[in-house]
Amino acid sequence: MVDQASPSERGDPTKTDDSSAVVIAARPRKVQQNFSRRARRVAYDLSMPDLATSIGLVTEVLTWAALVPGVLLLLVAAVLRLAGIRWHSADGVAFDDGRRRGVRWFDTRHGFLEGVFPAGTGSDVAAGSDVLVYYDAHRPDRWQVSEPEPPGKIVLLLGKILTVVGLLSAAAGLVAMVLSG
Numbered sequence: 217m218v219d220q221a222s223p224s225e226r227g228d229p230t231k232t233d234d235s236s237a238v239v240i241a242a243r244p245r246k247v248q249q250n251f252s253r254r255a256r257r258v259a260y261d262l263s264m265p266d267l268a269t270s271i272g273l274v275t276e277v278l279t280w281a282a283l284v285p286g287v288l289l290l291l292v293a294a295v296l297r298l299a300g301i302r303w304h305s306a307d308g309v310a311f312d313d314g315r316r317r318g319v320r321w322f323d324t325r326h327g328f329l330e331g332v333f334p335a336g337t338g339s340d341v342a343a344g345s346d347v348l349v350y351y352d353a354h355r356p357d358r359w360q361v362s363e364p365e366p367p368g369k370i371v372l373l374l375g376k377i378l379t380v381v382g383l384l385s386a387a388a389g390l391v392a393m394v395l396s397g
């Protein structure tokens with residue numbers, strides 16, 4: 217069934233029907249904003265802070281995001297260093313007895329110690345030559361001829377970087393606070 221009602225009977229004010237030549241158009245209502253000049257200025261100031269205030273906000277967040285984890289990583293690195301392997305060094309002598317190659321050294325706590333190179337290594341050390349040996353003070357069977365890396369090296373580096381970034385950010389935030397008044 218087709219709707220036989222005219223557009224004006226359906227309540228559509230923008231349409232005309234054939235019997236009426238008058239166009240009824242809806243006029244949009246204008247909302248009047250009666251804000252004072254001072255209120256508009258305050259609203260603008262709240263939405264658009266000056267440069268020093270913006271820098272202050274960014275540096276505050278960056279300070280907390282970098283300084284606190286940086287200091288915590290420095291503490292973790294210190295614990296790793298204290299609890300890690302204590303490497304001692306000793307002057308040793310390389311040996312080759314025909315079946316194996318290795319290094320012998322003397323430790324005042326453990327006496328004479330001997331370490332055998334794993335298969336395929338130690339070929340660059342001539343028998344009878346002096347070799348600087350690094351060994352674990354608690355377990356002298358753990359040894360090496362290259363200088364060992366300190367434990368927590370990467371954690372320490374990351375902690376230093378984050379701490380410096382946090383301190384620089386805090387300094388920039390203080391400067392921004394003084395400049396903003």
